[in-house]
Amino acid sequence: MSQTLSSVRSRAALRTSARVCGELLVVLVMAAVTIWILGRMWSVIWPLIIGLLLTTLTWPPTRFLRRHGWAPALAASTVTVLFLLSAVGVAAMITVPVASQSGELTTGVVEGIHQVREWAAGPPLNIGDDQITEGVDTAVSRVQGSVDSIITTVFTGLSTVVNGVVTALLAVFLMFFFLKDGPRFLPWLARQLPGRLAKDVPTLAARGWDTLGSFVRSQALVGLLDAVLIGLGLWLLGVPLVLPLVVLTFVSAFVPIIGALFAGLVAVLIALVSNGPADALIVLVIIVAVQQLEGNVFQPMIQSRGLGLHAGMVLLAVTLGGSLAGIVGSLIAVPLAALLAVAWNYLREQLSDPPQETDPHEPQTAATPSL
Structure with a gap:
């Protein structure tokens, strides 16, 4: 038998769908506003994120020192100093060997350039010295013609580097305060919130x-x-x-x-x-x-x-x-x-609904097998 749609149920379903869509739209608008506000505060939020990530990395040794009787400020200061020394040590492990072999690397770079030049001069490219010189002159003229843009790019890069250094320093300071006062944060937060x-x-x-x-x-x-x-x-x-x-x-x-x-x-x-x-x-x-x-x-x-x-x-x-x-x-x-x-x-x-507990005194009926 064919069934006809109920107009009452259809209108109720439509109203429910409209209400759900309206509530979802409000949630999306609030999420967009929240993201916009966070974007305006990014200069503060980004060091905070880095500080939290560094704190998760340095909290285990700090917790160990605090459990062995160290004062919170002393434990946080010690771990922060050790972290900075470790960062300097990692940088030294990278830069010192490179600096000690800089002469060999420079010679290798020059030889590599000569090898590439000799390879380019042979078949199948057959690029001669005149063509290479012409290409270099063209590149130099283009660079000279775009001096303003290069200067702007350089200043932008310097500004980015300065902002990165400031962000790193602020993140380290935040890490120190998180290590020092972190365990007191959640109890303090609980006292500030209602209900x-x-x-x-x-x-x-x-x-x-x-x-x-x-x-x-x-x-x-x-x-x-x-x-x-x-x-x-x-x-x-x-x-x-x-x-x-x-x-x-x-x-x-x-x-x-x-x-x-x-x-x-x-x-x-x-x-x-x-x-x-x-x-x-x-x-x-x-x-x-x-x-x-x-x-x-x-x-x-x-x-x-x-x-x-x-x-x-x-x-x-x-x-x-x-x-x-x-x-x-x-x-x-x-x-x-x-x-x-x-x-x-x-x-x-x-x-979620809490799980229903069965009464142990209630008699249990056996399930009737289906025929």
Whole structure:
């Protein structure tokens, strides 16, 4: 028999759909306003994010010292100083060997340029010295014609460097205060909030803190795997400066996309000027293979286990963050997605019905088998 639609039920469904769409629109507008406000406050939020990530990395030794009777200020100061000394030591491990072999590297670069020039002069390119000189003169004239834009770019780069230094210093100061006063933050926050918020917000903050710690630990493990695999390949090929390149690879793993590109470019360049084009090509293949393993296997698997996210969600978060906000978006996309997942899971817990408890004194009836 054919059934006709009920006009009453149809109007009720339409009203419910309209109400849900209106409420969803209000939520989206509020989210857009929140993102706009955060964008206006980015000069403060970005050091805060970096400070929190550094705090998750340095909190375990601080907690150890505090549990052994150290005063909070003394423990935070000691760990902060040790962190700065470690950063300087890492920089020294990279720059000192490079500086000690700078003469050999310079000679290798010059020889590499001569080799490229001789290769270009032969078949199939057959580029002569006159053509090379003409190309250089053309490039010089173009550079001279764009002096204003170059100066503007240089000043923009200097401004970016200065802002980066200020952000780093502010992040270190924030890290010190987080290490010193962090355990008192949640009780203070609970006293400032009314009603149920005094319980919900500190609980969410504690879970979010654990999530950030998992992110930093998983990222460090991914960087260690990259450094070991790439360093092993460089050592087998006999490329010099293996230790600085390993350290650079590990440190650059904390900066998505640009960090891997920079470390890989440096490794390929050193292999080119020291071992020749063949080994440089092999190094490039090794780096590309390791980076593919990192992006498609290591990072999704490790971070999905540590953050409670599916590997596909990690890939989508990094892709979306990079398309929306570039390198910074790629850096904060995964922890932000994990924090959103924490908030959503907590909201589900609060909105779910409590499990029904069966009365042990109530008689249990056997299920009637279906015929």
